[in-house]
Amino acid sequence: MQNYSYFRDMFFSKWIESLGKYMVLLGRTFRRPENGKMYYKAFLSDLDLLGINSLGIVAVISLFVGAVVTIQTAFNLDDPLIPDYYIAIATRESIVLEFSPTIISLILAGKVGSNIASTLGSMRVSEQIDALEVMGVNPASYLIAPKIAALAFFNPILIIISMALGLVGGYLASIGGVMSAEDYIYGLTVDFNAYHITYALIKTFVFAFLIVSISAYFGFYVRGGAIEVGINATKAVVSSSVAIIVSNYMLTQVLLV
Amino acid sequence: MIEVKEIRKSFGEHEVLKGIDASFYKGKTNLIIGQSGSGKTVFLKSLVGLHEIDSGEIEYDGTALGGLNRKDRKSLRTEMGMVFQGNALFDSLTIEENVTFALSMFSEMSAAEKKDRADFCLERVNLPGVNQKFPSELSGGMQKRVAIARAISMNPNYLFCDEPNSGLDPKTAIVIDQLLQEITQEFEMTTVINTHDMNSVIEIGDHIIFIKDGKKAWQGTGEEILSTDNTEIVDFVYSSELFKKIRRKL
Numbered sequence A: 001m002q003n004y005s006y007f008r009d010m011f012f013s014k015w016i017e018s019l020g021k022y023m024v025l026l027g028r029t030f031r032r033p034e035n036g037k038m039y040y041k042a043f044l045s046d047l048d049l050l051g052i053n054s055l056g057i058v059a060v061i062s063l064f065v066g067a068v069v070t071i072q073t074a075f076n077l078d079d080p081l082i083p084d085y086y087i088a089i090a091t092r093e094s095i096v097l098e099f100s101p102t103i104i105s106l107i108l109a110g111k112v113g114s115n116i117a118s119t120l121g122s123m124r125v126s127e128q129i130d131a132l133e134v135m136g137v138n139p140a141s142y143l144i145a146p147k148i149a150a151l152a153f154f155n156p157i158l159i160i161i162s163m164a165l166g167l168v169g170g171y172l173a174s175i176g177g178v179m180s181a182e183d184y185i186y187g188l189t190v191d192f193n194a195y196h197i198t199y200a201l202i203k204t205f206v207f208a209f210l211i212v213s214i215s216a217y218f219g220f221y222v223r224g225g226a227i228e229v230g231i232n233a234t235k236a237v238v239s240s241s242v243a244i245i246v247s248n249y250m251l252t253q254v255l256l257v
Numbered sequence B: 001m002i003e004v005k006e007i008r009k010s011f012g013e014h015e016v017l018k019g020i021d022a023s024f025y026k027g028k029t030n031l032i033i034g035q036s037g038s039g040k041t042v043f044l045k046s047l048v049g050l051h052e053i054d055s056g057e058i059e060y061d062g063t064a065l066g067g068l069n070r071k072d073r074k075s076l077r078t079e080m081g082m083v084f085q086g087n088a089l090f091d092s093l094t095i096e097e098n099v100t101f102a103l104s105m106f107s108e109m110s111a112a113e114k115k116d117r118a119d120f121c122l123e124r125v126n127l128p129g130v131n132q133k134f135p136s137e138l139s140g141g142m143q144k145r146v147a148i149a150r151a152i153s154m155n156p157n158y159l160f161c162d163e164p165n166s167g168l169d170p171k172t173a174i175v176i177d178q179l180l181q182e183i184t185q186e187f188e189m190t191t192v193i194n195t196h197d198m199n200s201v202i203e204i205g206d207h208i209i210f211i212k213d214g215k216k217a218w219q220g221t222g223e224e225i226l227s228t229d230n231t232e233i234v235d236f237v238y239s240s241e242l243f244k245k246i247r248r249k250l
């Protein structure tokens, strides 16, 4: 019993310590840039590397998942009393509310999160972060703020594209034999609530922030060498995924209930 | 001038710096020598504030580093240049971008002016024509020289070099040593260099601090080190047959 409480206390004190360090890092991140132009340059290159670079994978996944969701919904609603266009409504809602903002963000947590953590981690172990610091540059701000800005700006765009392509995927599946194109397109417009898009974009924005800041935290404080960089990249992906799932629940409570 | 008073630094149970006093003079090449693992790197990083010291004080021309707020500390740092033991070049940037990084961040120089400055610094370390290459495309010794070029790009008042000529051939090592001494004198810098290269010690050792077991075991000049009777320094310097021979001749 004593052992149990010892481990529990260790676990919580560690957790609280990490949370504190994370907050301190955030505090250091949001400080005045030394030079707007340099930060803007970093923003553009992060936009390219972390944002635009994800277009391909997001497009492919959205198209296919959109198609699959449509087929599955059709399969489940296979009842002569339910009109076909209900399938399109259901598809639309699952894509807009959950698939695009949450699942795509989870995929990005894997892709972008591991990239950020391992980049910052390598910079830490090769002393590049120290080199910035000695120059008088705030490394947290210079290395992390542009990444947060890039994803907070671009992920909502990416999610809109994902929604559109998901619906296109659904369309392709319907004309592939599930239902008529007219019914599908009609269904997309029925009972459409624009607030659902707002809700999805708010979620995306929060997830983008969590992905970058959590992954950056794991990269920024790496100690050791290549192995530790790898370990922390994995932790970054796991932690940001969990953070997304938990905050998804909390945001949904607040925004939809 | 940098003054260090009684600084201590531990990592967990392991006390690396056990109360070191030292002064580093303006316009002089100040050397820190000591065995591998004696704490030279920890000392240098503590000097610039990369390691928070446990106790003691570090003064830059009378200003205590510990008492500075964030803003003043940052502005003091723009007057520092540092060469890391492992170079710490920005590997995603070209050589020219590395050398001009601080200029881009802190000065209003035009692109052409920055390029001129990069050319100048790279020429001083004997490395012209590599501006557009990336660090990974250069040899270890070339990377070291880029790191030195980057450290002097802002004409720092304080220059810190952690083993600037390890990994260089004897001839280039001397070129680098002489360069460091030249710019130190020319720009009245306070230069602190970690080294265990005895050649540097004798060539450019204006003022030398010998660290052993976390304490300052000796200080003096490059000439004095050859004639001192301090047993610890004799033991350190004359560990090689070559220097034993030299000592017998002296």
Ligand SMILES: Nc1ncnc2c1ncn2[C@@H]1O[C@H](COP(=O)(O)OP(=O)(O)OP(=O)(O)O)[C@@H](O)[C@H]1O
Binding pocket: B011, B016, B034, B035, B036, B037, B038, B039, B040, B041, B042, B043, B085, B196
């Ligand atoms: N970040 C750290 N955490 C824990 N211990 C450290 C850390 N940095 C250095 N040490 C320890 O401090 C001691 C001094 O290390 P340091 O790197 O300063 O040696 P050095 O004199 O520079 O050696 P070398 O000439 O080989 O570069 C070593 O015992 C090392 O293990």
Ligand SMILES: [Mg+2]
Binding pocket: B040, B041, B042, B085, B162
């Ligand atoms: Mg060292």
